Amino acid sequence: GRMWTDVGELCDEMKGETVLIRGAAQAIRPTSKKIVFLVVRQSMSTVQCILVVTKDVISPQMVRFATSLTKESIVDVEGVISVPDKLITGATQQVEIQVRKLYCINRAVPNLPISIEDASRSETEFKKAEESGEQLVRVGQDTRLNNRGIDLCTPANQAIFRVKSVGVNEFRRFLLLKKFVEIFTPKVIAGSSEGGAEVFKLEYKGKPACLAQSPQLHKQMAICGGFGRVFEVGPVFRAENSYTHRHLCEFVGLDVEMEIKEHYHEVCDIVEELFVAIFNHLNNNCSKELEVINRQYPFQPIKYLPKRLTYDEGVQMLKQEAGVEIEPMGDLNTEAEKKLGKLVSDKYNTDFFILTKFPLRIRPFYTMPCEEIISRAQRIHDPEMLTKHAEQCGIDVKTISTYIDSFRYGAPPHGGFGAGLERVVMLFCGLNNIRKCSLFPRDPQRLTP
Numbered sequence: 001g002r003m004w005t006d007v008g009e010l011c012d013e014m015k016g017e018t019v020l021i022r023g024a025a026q027a028i029r030p031t032s033k034k035i036v037f038l039v040v041r042q043s044m045s046t047v048q049c050i051l052v053v054t055k056d057v058i059s060p061q062m063v064r065f066a067t068s069l070t071k072e073s074i075v076d077v078e079g080v081i082s083v084p085d086k087l088i089t090g091a092t093q094q095v096e097i098q099v100r101k102l103y104c105i106n107r108a109v110p111n112l113p114i115s116i117e118d119a120s121r122s123e124t125e126f127k128k129a130e131e132s133g134e135q136l137v138r139v140g141q142d143t144r145l146n147n148r149g150i151d152l153c154t155p156a157n158q159a160i161f162r163v164k165s166v167g168v169n170e171f172r173r174f175l176l177l178k179k180f181v182e183i184f185t186p187k188v189i190a191g192s193s194e195g196g197a198e199v200f201k202l203e204y205k206g207k208p209a210c211l212a213q214s215p216q217l218h219k220q221m222a223i224c225g226g227f228g229r230v231f232e233v234g235p236v237f238r239a240e241n242s243y244t245h246r247h248l249c250e251f252v253g254l255d256v257e258m259e260i261k262e263h264y265h266e267v268c269d270i271v272e273e274l275f276v277a278i279f280n281h282l283n284n285n286c287s288k289e290l291e292v293i294n295r296q297y298p299f300q301p302i303k304y305l306p307k308r309l310t311y312d313e314g315v316q317m318l319k320q321e322a323g324v325e326i327e328p329m330g331d332l333n334t335e336a337e338k339k340l341g342k343l344v345s346d347k348y349n350t351d352f353f354i355l356t357k358f359p360l361r362i363r364p365f366y367t368m369p370c371e372e373i374i375s376r377a378q379r380i381h382d383p384e385m386l387t388k389h390a391e392q393c394g395i396d397v398k399t400i401s402t403y404i405d406s407f408r409y410g411a412p413p414h415g416g417f418g419a420g421l422e423r424v425v426m427l428f429c430g431l432n433n434i435r436k437c438s439l440f441p442r443d444p445q446r447l448t449p
């Protein structure tokens with residue numbers, strides 16, 4: 001086959017070489033009947049391509065053909081790399097392709113729902129353009145999501161989903177190294193796994209069922225089943241009624257469950273090491289992605305030297321340093337969480353902290369008294385205590401009887417945690433909306449595309 005070059009790899013050192021690339025014609029800018037500039041995009045990178053009428057190489061017909069291309073048509077470009085004094089199109093690659101051959105592989109329709117150029121601009125660019133009286137189109141979030149297939153083509157989106165992929169792979173690599181086994185639990189289950197009303201109900205061969213709100217019960221049963229340490233990456237369903245920047249109805253759950261040998265801090269240790277490994281790995285391997293995201297959505301990198309605080313210390317800090325009163329043994333609402341995050345960031349210079357010793361009554365039913373962290377906990381392995389808790393939490397114990405029974409057959413002390421992959425990416429990339437981190441988001445108002 002022919003030799004293909006990635007647009008992102010085009011660089012000065014290739015000056016004079018002939019290359020062949022495939023990409024989308026993001027912009028087509030004729031400057032006369034003899035010259036046309038194309039901006040060709042492949043994933044996160046764009047390159048300026050120029051066709052100039054020259055005897056025996058580029059005919060006027062070829063320039064006309066290039067000029068008549070529609071935006072986003074897929075093209076193959078063969079040409080020679082040169083280094084222009086100045087790029088006129090603002091492409092990411094600092095070199096230019098002097099086109100020799102141009103093929104249109106698939107033509108896009110002339111009126112696209114979104115222009116990728118418009119959809120790739122940062123707020124700063126819009127403001128600058130406005131000041132200079134230029135008319136630019138802002139692409140709103142609903143328009144983007146309604147046309148997600150094409151919206152995904154923006155370099156920032158390309159970068160976000162690469163970060164997500166690299167991050168989840170590091171999650172796997174780290175846990176496998178620590179002797180965890182990857183498991184796959186059912187997503188159609190008989191009863192709710194987290195309690196509460198936020199479940200999608202369905203009918204399963206005439207019986208009531210629901211979509212799993214987490215792999216919680218089954219990952220614990222896997223521990224009872226003798227696996228020692230397990231993890232899962234899989235879809236999680238929440239029939240959330242909250243239409244917010246950080247809630248989805250379907251997201252990717254990162255779940256971990258493990259035997260505890262001596263102390264529940266073993267779980268905290270894994271949480272800290274795991275997330276530090278993921279963040280380090282992203283910083284070391286996704287610098288291009290992070291730069292691309294930063295160009296459209298500027299952000300400050302997170303500081304992730306782990307810090308542990310008890311719930312009481314957190315409540316004290318909120319009271320003394322922000323004047324926020326938390327009712328005795330009460331949960332921290334989003335606002336209080338955010339305030340505490342700011343206080344911890346200022347005082348300990350980190351955005352990564354774990355709150356230990358969370359009061360039991362604000363945690364789900366399977367949580368062991370006293371040993372508690374947000375989305376992380378030691379579990380109850382005593383079946384009678386578990387039954388009592390489930391009842392107190394208003395759970396129909398019949399629907400989870402096999403779960404409770406599994407603790408009668410010899411169950412080691414264990415604990416675990418769960419995080420939403422989209423939340424992790426949103427936080428790490430400083431994005432303002434979780435929908436940006438979901439390929440095809442599902443929220444209370446969106447079931448398509």
Ligand code: 4AD
Pocket residue numbers: 194213214215216238240246247248249251255256374375376377416417418419420421422423434
């Ligand atoms: O806090 P949650 O509900 O905890 C559990 O599911 C437990 N079974 C975990 C455990 O092992 N103790 O959800 C876990 C994480 C949250 O911390 C958050 O990152 C994410 O899942 N999450 C959501 N992400 C997006 N949209 C939603 N609606 C989310 N709800 C929770």
